[in-house]
Amino acid sequence: MSAVSCPHCGKTEIRMAKVPRDVVVMMPCPECRELVVLFRGKAIAINREVLRNGTKEQRRNHIAEIVEEFLPPELFSGEFDWDSLEQGAPFPFPGRRPRRPRPAPFEEDDEPELPISDEEMERFQRFELHRIDEPRYFKRYFG
Numbered sequence: 001m002s003a004v005s006c007p008h009c010g011k012t013e014i015r016m017a018k019v020p021r022d023v024v025v026m027m028p029c030p031e032c033r034e035l036v037v038l039f040r041g042k043a044i045a046i047n048r049e050v051l052r053n054g055t056k057e058q059r060r061n062h063i064a065e066i067v068e069e070f071l072p073p074e075l076f077s078g079e080f081d082w083d084s085l086e087q088g089a090p091f092p093f094p095g096r097r098p099r100r101p102r103p104a105p106f107e108e109d110d111e112p113e114l115p116i117s118d119e120e121m122e123r124f125q126r127f128e129l130h131r132i133d134e135p136r137y138f139k140r141y142f143g
Contacts, residue, residue: 007045008034014043024070037066044069 003013009032019025025038026046035046050062116124131137 004038004041004043006032006034006036007043008032008036014038039070042070 003015006014006029008029014029014036027036028034029036035048037044037046044066046066047062050058
Protein backbone atom coordinates (compact mmCIF):
# COMPACT_ATOMS: atom_id res chain seq x y z
CA MET A 1 0.00 0.00 0.00
CA SER A 2 1.38 3.40 -0.92
CA ALA A 3 0.48 6.85 0.38
CA VAL A 4 0.69 10.33 -1.14
CA SER A 5 -0.04 13.78 0.29
CA CYS A 6 -3.13 15.63 -0.81
CA PRO A 7 -2.15 18.43 -3.22
CA HIS A 8 -5.01 20.57 -1.88
CA CYS A 9 -4.60 20.46 1.91
CA GLY A 10 -1.10 18.93 2.05
CA LYS A 11 -1.61 17.41 5.45
CA THR A 12 -3.57 14.32 4.58
CA GLU A 13 -1.93 11.14 3.45
CA ILE A 14 -4.08 9.44 0.86
CA ARG A 15 -3.55 5.70 1.07
CA MET A 16 -3.97 3.63 -2.03
CA ALA A 17 -4.81 -0.04 -1.83
CA LYS A 18 -3.60 -2.36 -4.55
CA VAL A 19 -4.36 -0.43 -7.70
CA PRO A 20 -2.90 -1.80 -10.94
CA ARG A 21 0.14 0.15 -12.07
CA ASP A 22 -1.40 1.66 -15.21
CA VAL A 23 -4.76 2.64 -13.69
CA VAL A 24 -5.70 6.27 -13.09
CA VAL A 25 -7.78 6.90 -9.93
CA MET A 26 -9.87 10.00 -9.29
CA MET A 27 -11.11 10.35 -5.71
CA PRO A 28 -11.89 12.95 -3.05
CA CYS A 29 -9.34 13.62 -0.30
CA PRO A 30 -10.60 12.01 2.91
CA GLU A 31 -9.86 15.23 4.86
CA CYS A 32 -10.71 18.23 2.65
CA ARG A 33 -13.00 16.38 0.17
CA GLU A 34 -11.35 18.06 -2.84
CA LEU A 35 -10.84 15.91 -5.94
CA VAL A 36 -7.44 14.34 -6.62
CA VAL A 37 -6.10 12.25 -9.51
CA LEU A 38 -3.69 9.48 -8.51
CA PHE A 39 -1.39 7.71 -10.98
CA ARG A 40 1.88 5.87 -10.41
CA GLY A 41 2.38 7.24 -6.90
CA LYS A 42 1.75 10.86 -7.87
CA ALA A 43 -1.22 13.04 -6.87
CA ILE A 44 -2.53 15.97 -8.93
CA ALA A 45 -5.19 18.43 -7.73
CA ILE A 46 -8.42 18.79 -9.68
CA ASN A 47 -10.23 22.09 -9.65
CA ARG A 48 -13.83 21.05 -9.06
CA GLU A 49 -15.06 24.57 -9.91
CA VAL A 50 -13.57 24.39 -13.41
CA LEU A 51 -15.17 21.00 -14.01
CA ARG A 52 -18.57 22.18 -12.76
CA ASN A 53 -18.80 25.71 -14.12
CA GLY A 54 -16.01 26.10 -16.66
CA THR A 55 -16.50 26.34 -20.38
CA LYS A 56 -15.79 23.30 -22.52
CA GLU A 57 -12.41 24.79 -23.44
CA GLN A 58 -11.52 25.49 -19.79
CA ARG A 59 -12.45 21.94 -18.78
CA ARG A 60 -10.46 20.51 -21.68
CA ASN A 61 -7.41 22.60 -20.79
CA HIS A 62 -7.64 21.65 -17.12
CA ILE A 63 -7.79 17.91 -17.93
CA ALA A 64 -4.92 18.32 -20.43
CA GLU A 65 -2.79 19.98 -17.72
CA ILE A 66 -3.47 17.06 -15.38
CA VAL A 67 -2.57 14.46 -18.01
CA GLU A 68 0.58 16.39 -18.93
CA GLU A 69 1.80 16.11 -15.32
CA PHE A 70 1.93 12.33 -15.66
CA LEU A 71 3.64 12.15 -19.04
CA PRO A 72 7.40 11.56 -19.20
CA PRO A 73 9.41 14.72 -19.97
CA GLU A 74 11.10 13.03 -22.96
CA LEU A 75 7.88 13.47 -24.91
CA PHE A 76 8.35 17.23 -24.95
CA SER A 77 12.13 17.38 -25.37
CA GLY A 78 12.30 16.52 -29.05
CA GLU A 79 14.28 13.36 -28.28
CA PHE A 80 11.30 11.02 -28.30
CA ASP A 81 10.99 8.57 -31.20
CA TRP A 82 7.34 9.03 -32.20
CA ASP A 83 7.70 6.41 -34.94
CA SER A 84 8.13 3.71 -32.29
CA LEU A 85 4.54 4.31 -31.13
CA GLU A 86 3.24 3.72 -34.65
CA GLN A 87 5.02 0.35 -34.64
CA GLY A 88 3.22 -0.68 -31.45
CA ALA A 89 6.02 -0.02 -28.96
CA PRO A 90 4.81 0.61 -25.40
CA PHE A 91 4.57 4.13 -24.06
CA PRO A 92 7.74 5.01 -22.08
CA PHE A 93 6.87 5.73 -18.45
CA PRO A 94 9.84 6.05 -16.08
CA GLY A 95 10.42 2.85 -14.14
CA ARG A 96 8.11 0.84 -16.35
CA ARG A 97 9.19 -2.74 -16.82
CA PRO A 98 9.07 -3.93 -20.43
CA ARG A 99 6.39 -6.46 -21.19
CA ARG A 100 7.36 -10.02 -21.87
CA PRO A 101 6.42 -11.18 -25.34
CA ARG A 102 3.36 -13.37 -25.43
CA PRO A 103 3.73 -16.87 -26.87
CA ALA A 104 2.41 -17.27 -30.37
CA PRO A 105 -1.13 -18.64 -30.49
CA PHE A 106 -1.53 -22.27 -31.47
CA GLU A 107 -2.38 -22.64 -35.12
CA GLU A 108 -3.94 -25.68 -36.70
CA ASP A 109 -0.94 -26.14 -38.98
CA ASP A 110 1.39 -26.52 -35.99
CA GLU A 111 2.47 -29.99 -35.00
CA PRO A 112 0.80 -30.95 -31.71
CA GLU A 113 3.21 -31.80 -28.93
CA LEU A 114 3.42 -35.34 -27.70
CA PRO A 115 1.58 -36.11 -24.47
CA ILE A 116 3.64 -35.91 -21.32
CA SER A 117 5.27 -39.04 -19.99
CA ASP A 118 4.35 -40.80 -16.77
CA GLU A 119 7.63 -39.56 -15.23
CA GLU A 120 6.77 -35.95 -16.12
CA MET A 121 3.30 -36.34 -14.64
CA GLU A 122 4.69 -37.84 -11.43
CA ARG A 123 7.26 -35.02 -11.13
CA PHE A 124 4.53 -32.42 -11.65
CA GLN A 125 2.34 -33.99 -8.97
CA ARG A 126 5.20 -34.28 -6.47
CA PHE A 127 6.92 -30.92 -6.92
CA GLU A 128 4.70 -28.45 -8.77
CA LEU A 129 1.01 -29.18 -8.33
CA HIS A 130 0.89 -27.60 -4.87
CA ARG A 131 2.40 -24.38 -6.29
CA ILE A 132 -0.26 -23.81 -8.94
CA ASP A 133 -2.15 -21.40 -6.63
CA GLU A 134 0.91 -19.14 -6.31
CA PRO A 135 0.31 -16.14 -8.63
CA ARG A 136 3.92 -15.88 -9.85
CA TYR A 137 4.18 -19.60 -10.60
CA PHE A 138 0.79 -19.68 -12.36
CA LYS A 139 1.59 -16.61 -14.46
CA ARG A 140 4.98 -18.01 -15.48
CA TYR A 141 3.46 -21.13 -17.02
CA PHE A 142 -0.07 -20.17 -17.91
CA GLY A 143 0.26 -16.46 -18.69
